[in-house]
Amino acid sequence: MSLVKLTIKGISYSQTQNGAYALILNEVNGDRKLPIVIGAFEAQSIAIALEKEIKPPRPLTHDLFKSFADRFDIIVKQVIIHKLVDGVFYSSIICERDKIEEIIDARTSDAIALALRFYAPIFTYKNILDKAGVYLNTNPLESEIDDVNNDGVLSSPKTFGIEDVVSKGESYSQFTLEELYQKLDVAVQNEDYEKAVHIRDEISKKES
Structure with a gap:
């Protein structure tokens, strides 16, 4: 085969x-x-x-x-x-x-x-x-x-x-890049990787 x-x-x-x-x-x-x-x-x-x-x-x-x-x-x-x-x-x-x-x-x-x-x-x-x-x-x-x-x-x-792995209940579009990076650090430290992926996706959108 x-x-x-x-x-x-x-x-x-x-x-x-x-x-x-x-x-x-x-x-x-x-x-x-x-x-x-x-x-x-x-x-x-x-x-x-x-x-x-x-x-x-x-x-x-x-x-x-x-x-x-x-x-x-x-x-x-x-x-x-x-x-x-x-x-x-x-x-x-x-x-x-x-x-x-x-x-x-x-x-x-x-x-x-x-x-x-x-x-x-x-x-x-x-x-x-x-x-x-x-x-x-x-x-x-x-x-x-x-x-x-x-x-x-x-x-x-x-x-x-990959962004669809995360929860759709929370939006991060209103946050600044600095705030998003802070939230990303907190999510990773808390081992909340689903949230981290979602935040990372929003950062990529803002930086593009």
Whole structure:
């Protein structure tokens, strides 16, 4: 079976399904998207890894795994989403140590959070993309999440973009840049990373 390389398009958040997020993976040489429902913690961890500019004062679980692996010379070479059963994706982490390759089973959300930290490529098999891949517009859609189980298939995500990982209840547009940077520091120190991503997005808008 042929492998298809994927990139991360973004993360969407459902206003109606509390705690449900969708990780949107994009086919590299095509237009199909592979939406995967993930938990809130994993969505936060992936968003922080994508954001780059937000550094947690203490390591998250996936950061700790990265530090552990670095200490013992373990390299994550790639992640493969290898199976789809009853709406649930199964993934493998391909690791290497002392030129010996190992395959470790993992939840797709955890595997991708680690792939980001190791700058490892993400793949799936063509038959999985044929079965679960969808064509999505960049505009918000009004369909709802049918399967809110972690790592399940999302029929149609409502929005694209890392900014959608954060709460929509608070607006920061009225604050100055200086005030926003102060709020960003406080949010990071309090380990409120969802708020930090939202504030960082507002800072980027003001500085652009």
